Amino acid sequence: xxxxxxxxxxxxxxxxxxxxxxxxxxxxxxxxxxxxxxxxxxxxxxxxxxxxxxxxxxxxxxxxxxxxxxxxxxxxxxxxxxxxxxxxxxxxxxxxxxxxxxxxxxxxxx
Amino acid sequence: xxxxxxxxxxxxxxxxxxxxxxxxxxxxxxxxxxxxxxxxxxxxxxxxxxxxxxxxxxxxxxxxxxxxxxxxxxxxxxxxxxxxxxxxxxxxxxxxxxxxxxxxxxxxxxxxxxxxxxxx
Numbered sequence: 001x002x003x004x005x006x007x008x009x010x011x012x013x014x015x016x017x018x019x020x021x022x023x024x025x026x027x028x029x030x031x032x033x034x035x036x037x038x039x040x041x042x043x044x045x046x047x048x049x050x051x052x053x054x055x056x057x058x059x060x061x062x063x064x065x066x067x068x069x070x071x072x073x074x075x076x077x078x079x080x081x082x083x084x085x086x087x088x089x090x091x092x093x094x095x096x097x098x099x100x101x102x103x104x105x106x107x108x109x110x
Numbered sequence: 111x112x113x114x115x116x117x118x119x120x121x122x123x124x125x126x127x128x129x130x131x132x133x134x135x136x137x138x139x140x141x142x143x144x145x146x147x148x149x150x151x152x153x154x155x156x157x158x159x160x161x162x163x164x165x166x167x168x169x170x171x172x173x174x175x176x177x178x179x180x181x182x183x184x185x186x187x188x189x190x191x192x193x194x195x196x197x198x199x200x201x202x203x204x205x206x207x208x209x210x211x212x213x214x215x216x217x218x219x220x221x222x223x224x225x226x227x228x229x230x
Contacts, residue, residue: 003156034215044222045114046206051216089157093215097170101149101157 004029004090004102011108017078020105022090023071028100030071034093037066037075040104041086049088050075077107085109112136114146114207114221122197122228132190132207132221139165139185145210146190147217148181150203158203162210163190199228 005023012018022029022037029035037050048057050066053073063078073092077084089104118130132146139146147162161181162170171179180193190207204225208217 003158032215036216038220046208046220048216048218048220051214051218057218091157091216097162098172099149099159099215101159103156104151 002100004092004100006088006090006102006105008103009106009108011110012077012080013110014080014082016080017076018080018107020075020077020088020090020107022073022075022092022102024073024092024100025071028092028094029068029073031095032093033068035066035068035073036091037064037073038089038091039084039086040089046089080109082109112209112219114209114219116205116207116221116224118205118224118226120225120227122201122226124198124228124230126197128192128194128197128201128226130192130194130205130207130224130226132192134188134190134207134209134221136219137209139163139183139188139190141165143212145212146183147208147210148190148192148205149208149217150201150205151223152200152203155203157206160194160205161192164212197228202226202228 038046040046054066087104090102114134145164148160151157163181204223206223208220
């Protein structure tokens, strides 16, 4: 199983929107609606932002949204804020109780 | 409040066995459907799922590492232990434990991770 592909970095100014792509295969992202996204401030515990492609856990801001098309999932953050600066990684279920993850994308808020 | 915390050695010699402990609170591994998994991230690389243990003791492993991994649980102490044999420098990584609910396909609470370096 290969890792999911994410851009190494993205950036945006406060108030803007950014989108992070997560590309897999038909065996993971394209085959299941079980993509999740996590926010990770280094040194802290990763936080679940999105599950099942586009669902938000209770307490997660609606500025975070997820979508999927084919083998690529996307995380969009609208109304960028300074504390959104973090690493973001995606994950997909890949069958028979296995998961694949992305390499993470570092978001810089300019 | 749900918390998980990883603990273990920061430095391991090549060929040695790594033992990591995940201590958690705010939930019980006796609850039907609950699981605890381990995920790691080598520096600059993608995260990799390693293993998962369910409330009923069922164990699941990454196919590529299954021969080296063992996951166990101590329900009374709220702990999950991961052992990895034959450690190599490529196993240098931050190791995370996280909670899982059967049928939900994501990890909802994570620990902050512990960095393990494999070096002679």
